[in-house]
Amino acid sequence: MTRPAHASAGEMMTVAAARALKDGDRCFVGIGKPSTAANLARRTHAPRLVLVYESGTIGAKPGRLPLSIGDGILAETADTVVSVPEIFNYWLQPGRIDVGFLGAAQLDRFGNINTTVIGDDYADPRVRLPGAGGAPEIAASCREVIVIVTHSRRTFVEKVDFVTSVGFGAGPGDRERHGLRGTGPRLVVTDLGVLAPDPETCELTLTHLHPGVTRDQARAATGWELRIATDLTTTEPPSETELSVLRALEEA
Amino acid sequence: MGEITTLSDAVARLVHDGDTIALEGFTHLIPVAAGHEIIRQGRRDLTLVRMTPDIVYDQLIGAGCARKLIFSWAGNPGVGSLHRFRDAAQHGWPAPLEIEEHSHAGMANRYAAGAAGLPFAVLRGYTGTDLPAQTATIKPITCPFTGEVLTAVPALNPDVAIVHAQRADRDGNVQIWGITGVHKEVVLASRTSLVTVEEIVDELEPRPGAIVLPGWTVDYVAHVPGGARPSYAMGYYDRDNVFYQAWDDISRDRDAFQAWLRSEVLS
Numbered sequence: 001m002t003r004p005a006h007a008s009a010g011e012m013m014t015v016a017a018a019r020a021l022k023d024g025d026r027c028f029v030g031i032g033k034p035s036t037a038a039n040l041a042r043r044t045h046a047p048r049l050v051l052v053y054e055s056g057t058i059g060a061k062p063g064r065l066p067l068s069i070g071d072g073i074l075a076e077t078a079d080t081v082v083s084v085p086e087i088f089n090y091w092l093q094p095g096r097i098d099v100g101f102l103g104a105a106q107l108d109r110f111g112n113i114n115t116t117v118i119g120d121d122y123a124d125p126r127v128r129l130p131g132a133g134g135a136p137e138i139a140a141s142c143r144e145v146i147v148i149v150t151h152s153r154r155t156f157v158e159k160v161d162f163v164t165s166v167g168f169g170a171g172p173g174d175r176e177r178h179g180l181r182g183t184g185p186r187l188v189v190t191d192l193g194v195l196a197p198d199p200e201t202c203e204l205t206l207t208h209l210h211p212g213v214t215r216d217q218a219r220a221a222t223g224w225e226l227r228i229a230t231d232l233t234t235t236e237p238p239s240e241t242e243l244s245v246l247r248a249l250e251e252a
Numbered sequence: 253m254g255e256i257t258t259l260s261d262a263v264a265r266l267v268h269d270g271d272t273i274a275l276e277g278f279t280h281l282i283p284v285a286a287g288h289e290i291i292r293q294g295r296r297d298l299t300l301v302r303m304t305p306d307i308v309y310d311q312l313i314g315a316g317c318a319r320k321l322i323f324s325w326a327g328n329p330g331v332g333s334l335h336r337f338r339d340a341a342q343h344g345w346p347a348p349l350e351i352e353e354h355s356h357a358g359m360a361n362r363y364a365a366g367a368a369g370l371p372f373a374v375l376r377g378y379t380g381t382d383l384p385a386q387t388a389t390i391k392p393i394t395c396p397f398t399g400e401v402l403t404a405v406p407a408l409n410p411d412v413a414i415v416h417a418q419r420a421d422r423d424g425n426v427q428i429w430g431i432t433g434v435h436k437e438v439v440l441a442s443r444t445s446l447v448t449v450e451e452i453v454d455e456l457e458p459r460p461g462a463i464v465l466p467g468w469t470v471d472y473v474a475h476v477p478g479g480a481r482p483s484y485a486m487g488y489y490d491r492d493n494v495f496y497q498a499w500d501d502i503s504r505d506r507d508a509f510q511a512w513l514r515s516e517v518l519s
Contacts, residue, residue, distance in 0.1 A: 031329065031330055032330075054356060055278050055279060055280075055431045055433070056278070056431055056432070056433070057431065067330050067491070067493050068279050068329040068330050068491070069279060069329070070278050070279020070280050070329075070431050070433075071279070071491070072280070072430065072431075072484055072486050072490065072491070074431075075280075075430045075431050075486065076486075080461075081430065081431060081432070081461055083432055083433065083434065083436065083437070084278055084303070084356065084360045084433050084434050085360040085361060085363065085364045085434065085437060088356060088357040088360050088361070088375075089357075089360075089361070089364075089375070092357070093357070093375065093376050116353070116382070116383075122382075122386050124342075125341070125342060127338075127342075128326075128333075128337070128338045128341045128342055129333075130325050130326050130327030130333070130334075131323065131324060131325050131326055131327075131353055132324055132325065132353070132354070132355040132356070132381075132383065133304075133324060133325035133355070133356050134325075134355065134356040134357065135355070136355045136357070136377060136378055136381050136383070137355055137356070137357040137375075137376070137377050140376065140377065140379070140380075141376065162382045163380065163381050163382045164381060164382070164383070165381065166379075166380035166381060169380055174380070175380075178379040178380035179376070179379055179400070179401065179402075180379065180380060181376070
């Protein structure tokens with residue numbers, strides 16, 4: 001069998017995010033792309049990945065993709081199921097989780113995330129979004145955070161309208177000042193490439209472009225002047241196994 | 253205590269205009285039928301509390317029952333936005349909706365403090381976000397032992413807690429298993445409570461991972477099979493994911509929503 005000619009941009013994003021998870025990691029998973037990526041990782045290179053969902057299911061091993069964070073299949077396949085106060089207080093807050101996986105409606109160059117309102121006036125928003133959910137404390141307390149988000153000027157903005165979850169705040173030292181014990185965003189995985197914070201400035205820098213994507217496309221989809229790593233590399237395209245497992249998951 | 257009655261009787265006795273009520277269930281065991289009964293009884297000016305206001309609160313808000321919403325994530329899980337909630341928050345239809353917004357960790361701790369009889373809870377949360385500037389019920393607090401600055405949130409003690417559960421016995425002892433969310437905390441935190449159940453049985457057989465709320469912690473138990481639909485009740489029925497998708501269209505338009513309300517809830 002030959003490799004399928006094209007992985008879609010969305011498939012490339014999911015595969016790139018899955019690769020960022022290491023075998024044995026304990027991963028706090030949200031629904032949608034994070035859950036798809038985490039389940040793909042568990043079925044490929046990271047069979048001992050521990051999936052933790054905010055519904056209180058720890059060590060879930062779902063045979064199909066869950067449709068919500070409280071899908072029954074998570075409880076049925078978990079090592080243990082705990083209450084919601086317990087999942088946040090005993091498991092997330094003390095730093096027992098390695099990786100938190102978050103999405104964003106808006107994201108700025110320091111990886112701060114908005115999922116609350118679009119518009120300048122909180123009391124009279126242009127768009128009312130769902131809000132915080134578990135994200136502020138996931139962003140604060142997981143050892144590190146991976147953000148998975150579609151790359152566009154609407155999302156990648158100079159300044160987020162509302163800080164729902166803190167990335168690096170206004171820059172170096174801000175996490176420590178706020179008493180946030182995790183190290184913050186390690187990667188931002190998009191449909192165009194991968195960004196990582198600069199170790200000195202904490203500013204998100206483009207480190208990888210997915211196959212077929214140009215620097216100009218990434219710049220055009222970013223609402224600030226995008227910094228590009230000097231050693232910018234092309235993401236390894238999805239392997240035959242990654243793609244077939246991902247497609248089987250999404251079809252099931 | 254633990255009195256077994258009908259849904260309409262329990263709601264009529266417990267829920268009054270202007271009350272603060274919490275219908276809980278974290279994706280699982282959401283007391284949707286009880287929400288519909290509150291709409292039918294025409295309650296107004298309610299303060300609705302719920303971590304994840306999903307379609308049952310979208311319905312209560314769209315039906316004009318709510319004055320205020322205390323919450324941490326308001327969406328249609330796996331589908332998108334709550335259109336009735338958005339219409340109320342953005343356009344004041346059918347009535348203006350005041351909001352008090354938290355994170356899940358904050359809400360869970362507020363219930364836990366309420367259950368524990370404490371005035372507030374302490375957590376590592378919210379710092380660096382814009383939430384404390386908008387929500388008066390998030391304040392810094394200094395640890396008297398270490399000097400560390402943490403976050404305090406006040407206890408939630410609703411007038412009424414309503415949850416759905418798998419089963420109860422004839423003495424009103426309630427058994428719940430699978431994802432139990434904040435069921436125990438909200439019942440213990442609230443001044444009064446109603447549990448709707450799939451089944452009333454002679455004896456509760458032990459179940460792995462199940463919690464039991466003794467009948468003396470619950471005011472009323474009502475037998476409402478299917479009372480969590482379109483959410484699910486582990487061991488009884490699955491989530492109706494098709495309805496959650498369909499809700500997106502029904503709720504997007506005011507007229508379509510009102511037609512749905514008339515045919516599915518009020519008639």
